[in-house]
Amino acid sequence: MADQARKDQIVEGLKQAYWMELEAAINFIACSINPDGVRAAEIKQSLAGDVVAEIGHAQAVAARIKELGGTVPGSQGFEPTQTSLQPPEDSTDIVSVIRGVIDVEGAVIELYNRVIALCDGVDYVTQDLCIRCLADEETHKVEFEGFLKEYETRG
Numbered sequence: 001m002a003d004q005a006r007k008d009q010i011v012e013g014l015k016q017a018y019w020m021e022l023e024a025a026i027n028f029i030a031c032s033i034n035p036d037g038v039r040a041a042e043i044k045q046s047l048a049g050d051v052v053a054e055i056g057h058a059q060a061v062a063a064r065i066k067e068l069g070g071t072v073p074g075s076q077g078f079e080p081t082q083t084s085l086q087p088p089e090d091s092t093d094i095v096s097v098i099r100g101v102i103d104v105e106g107a108v109i110e111l112y113n114r115v116i117a118l119c120d121g122v123d124y125v126t127q128d129l130c131i132r133c134l135a136d137e138e139t140h141k142v143e144f145e146g147f148l149k150e151y152e153t154r155g
């Protein structure tokens with residue numbers, strides 16, 4: 001196991017991931033319900049499915065925080081960061097939702113990569129967990145980049 005300083009950094013990274021996953025779930029619920037229009041249907045359905053995935057990630061990350069001797073925080077520690085994924089004024093503005101999702105997935109991908117690097121050589125169990133989450137986030141991001149491509153091509 002890692003020395004204490006490294007272990008603390010890993011736990012801090014996991015706590016940040018925990019919040020990002022939960023905030024993603026909050027915003028994905030909103031974006032799976034709010035948008036209007038025929039073309040929103042596919043996006044809404046995809047996001048509704050991702051809510052379950054992100055909550056699963058949050059639960060797995062929380063379990064690892066506990067295993068490392070940390071405490072899973074309560075809601076009063078929560079500070080929102082996902083400004084680009086707030087509901088757009090125009091409920092048919094699907095592109096803004098797609099861009100917001102790509103942003104959020106990109107941020108969580110960056111964080112998991114950072115924690116994976118921190119874990120290298122010292123905590124392979126956390127590293128493995130973060131790699132599995134990272135794989136899911138990359139899949140989500142590529143899917144939404146595909147949606148964006150279609151919107152940009154066809155208007």
Ligand SMILES: [Fe+2]
Nearest residue numbers: 021053054057
């Ligand atoms: Fe996730």
Ligand SMILES: [Fe+2]
Nearest residue numbers: 105136137140
């Ligand atoms: Fe995701």
